[in-house]
Amino acid sequence: MQMVDHHIPEKVVLHIDHAASPEHRKAFIERIEPILPHLNWRTHFFIVGEDPPGEMEFARQIIQALARFLASNPLVSFYVHPVIRIGPSDGTDSARWEEMLAEVRPFQQQAYEQQTEARLLILPIIDPAAGTADRYWMEAAQFFLERVAKPSIVLRGSAASERARRAAGREIRFYIEPDEQSGARGLIRQLWMNSAFEDLLERVRAGVTGGDLLSPCRTHRMIDQCSDQVYSCFHDWSIDRPLGTLEEISPSGAGIAGECRQEACAGCISRSLCSMADSLIANDRRAEGRKVHFELALAFSASGQHREAIEHAARAGDLASIDSDRAGALIIQGLCHLDLREFDEAERTLQEAAGGAEDPGLVSFHRGRVQFEWRDYIEALERFEEALASGSEAVPRVDLYYYMAVSHVHILEYREARPYLERWSQTGERRAPMLYYRGLCDIGEEQFESALAALQASEKAGPTRQEMGNVLFYSGYCLKELSRYAEAIPVLKRAAEFDPGEIAVFNLLGFCFYKSGRYAEAVGSFERAIGLDPRSAIDYANLARNLRELGRTDQAIAMYRKALSLDPNIGFARDQLQQLTDRSD
């Protein structure tokens, strides 16, 4: 229903050549005019050049052309942002500014008559030259404010933020450009960052989350008069990858619209935003900046780009004004470090978050996860118990019971693990792993019949493919402990299909073959085990024992020797080697 054509440019940056001759200026404008019907019905134009202070004739000519177009196309509105450079000694250049603003008057009159908004707005970007006293640009800003032409100010150099702070409260946007000498390119970079930020903010306000936040910006184009090239976005301009020349695109004009190249968008958005901390602070947009960085951190984290997520979370924390927001940012950082297995950093940031977090129980839970991954199960249990005691509703219950049960299992506290398995069971969720760990507790307590029943129930409950290998292995293990070798073999064979790289499966399978008198198959299993770990002394010894049973004495002797060379403490290998060598003597 809604008309949305993402290919239509909504912003156009005109990088004009201040040295262009009158003929070249005229030609440039004539090439711009055919593209106007192909732009959005509400388009922003930024006119950026290196004009000397006080010079704005070329910008005015462009505005006149835009006004001519608007006069014959009353559905369209243009918002024009010309850069107005002012010098250290100019003072207010009000006559020239009035001249430029005169282009807007007919549209203001029309808006007044129709009780609507003017379709041509001039929103100047005032760019004071180095050494210009603040009072000059403040006077200029005031001049435009009084004429409903809301200005922005470019402040450059290391003191820019401080100068902006002194002028705060005037409803003026500041572009804080750290490089004093960056000229038009620096300003375009600022426009780029601000444009990316505004797009992100709009998405965040609309409730967009996750990967959709990182989709391409609203469509914009850069038209560079100096090179006569048209670029599909700021990023492509920065790497000089043009869409085509203005001369090529101009005749039909339609070529100005088109697909964006999306592959670099996420990185471009991320870098842009990270570069505008000073501008956010100078424009009193800390809260908005924090929100955008925070949502970006979540988006990058969800897409597995943890380094980017950490960067944005850190910036969200820097911009936060209350402890709970700061803690929220730290939690994201901590979880990203956890995913990156940087446990020291994860613990440090989460510990820092604990002080200001709205939900300390949730932080304890995540700190427990860090300790769990670190395999410090006792410390992990302390954190999980804090999380449980907090009653936090944000802590995922099943996960908490899982971690608590499994931590106890890891430190062989089977009896302590059981109450958490029971609570887990009562949730009815993720039954397969719950039954698996119940089986492990039974195994730990040498209750192999009940362990087998639990593991078989786990298999029926539908474990994941990853879990299935373990379920089958321990089922096989129970059968072996119950001396039901023939039953164990098919179970372990299935386990091997799920975990073909797991040496313990082949070791156990080989043992069951051996106990069933199937020595040739046992040899195959132990050879697979050795293939997985050529330094597994016990598997050489087991292999030797089965070779001996098959009457392949020489091979058996060689394997016993190999086993003992790797581990001289395998008693049965030493004894049987002795017997074989005695016999052959």
Added chain:
Amino acid sequence: MNVLLIDLSPFTEAVTPVSLGCVGAALAGSGHDVKVISIGQSSTVSLSGLQRRLEEFQPALVGFGTYQRNLPHIIALARLIKERLPRASIVLGGPQASLMPDEGLAALPDIDFLCRGEGEAVIEVVAEAVLSGDADHAVPGTTRRTSDGGILTGPSIEPARDLDRYPSPWLSGILDPAATSESIMLASRGCPHSCVFCYTPAAFDRRIRYSSIDRVLEEITYVAERGTGRLWFADPNFSFSEKRVIGILEGILSRNLEVEMWVETRADMLTPELIRLMKRAGVYLVAMGLESASPNVYPGLNKSLQPEEIREAVGLALNAGLDVELFSQFALPNEGLEDAISTLKFVKDCGVKIQGNSNAQQMQLYFGSEICGDSARYGVIPLRESFPPYLSMGTEFETRWMSKREIGEIKEAWRAESLDGGKRVVS
């Protein structure tokens, strides 16, 4: 016949064009090929793109939902349509068109019809007139331009008493719930009250007509299953009948529909029981009309509701965990600056967040409202001598009690308290 219906919101985001959807459903039911499009401030559309679409679809009839605020843009788009498709007819419907004086149409050379009655009832007659090619006879339910440039108003058309007789914009498939983040529902029309600032009483003759509860539930089910489940009831007076509201809410519960609903209600209807039912059924926000909290002002508005009743209802709703919005206005008759400030203070004291619809606005005078019809009697002083005949006074006035400067002051006071601060228009 191909019919294009356009909802144009130049200063707000595009919304579900539910009214045009109703009109479109009626036309589709008569065998016409209908397209409904919605253009909002963030919609991206170029002139060349619009022209291409027009040439591809070749509509013989183009309809617009018309409000004072979008009329200049409709005029512009109508010009573009007539340039490309000179034989296409253009009809304006909606509140601005229903009650616009005939001289308004005379001043709109690209517009062929003003729909004076209910959209569904009138549009089919208009379609027949367009198909017949007859441009010189009055068309019932409309004011039209004749081939010689004259203006003819036809007899009125009685709207259906039972809204179930009209096809549903949702159930007919004209509107797609999956294409919008929030589905706008229209379960009833009209309002029995006589608020002096409102055009609804005149437009609907102070009668309420409505769809059956079953039809409303059928629509909600359809929309909830296909869209986001977020619903916004645009009825001028959704809660005119407590029994009906309870029936709808209980129906939602019994059907296990997962919905989130924005509803407007009258404060004197809210009881703890109803609030609990609303919350269970998925209402997340109730909006109520306050207009003014000043005893100098509200008695003259014919609203028949005391601010203290509203305060109590707001408290009940907030305590139950519902969000609340209060509609209020300034520059009302008898309202001085102090009165206006007392309304702002009242809203804050009630604990209502000043954002979204709780940002007050200046009273807007549209065709059909009692004040617009007799502005001098209500102390309204226009800020200019004349207006184009298709536009009403809107906000271009001050009052005997509040100057333009003071209106600006109270506007700024509300903005300063607003949590969403209004739109930024800076570089």
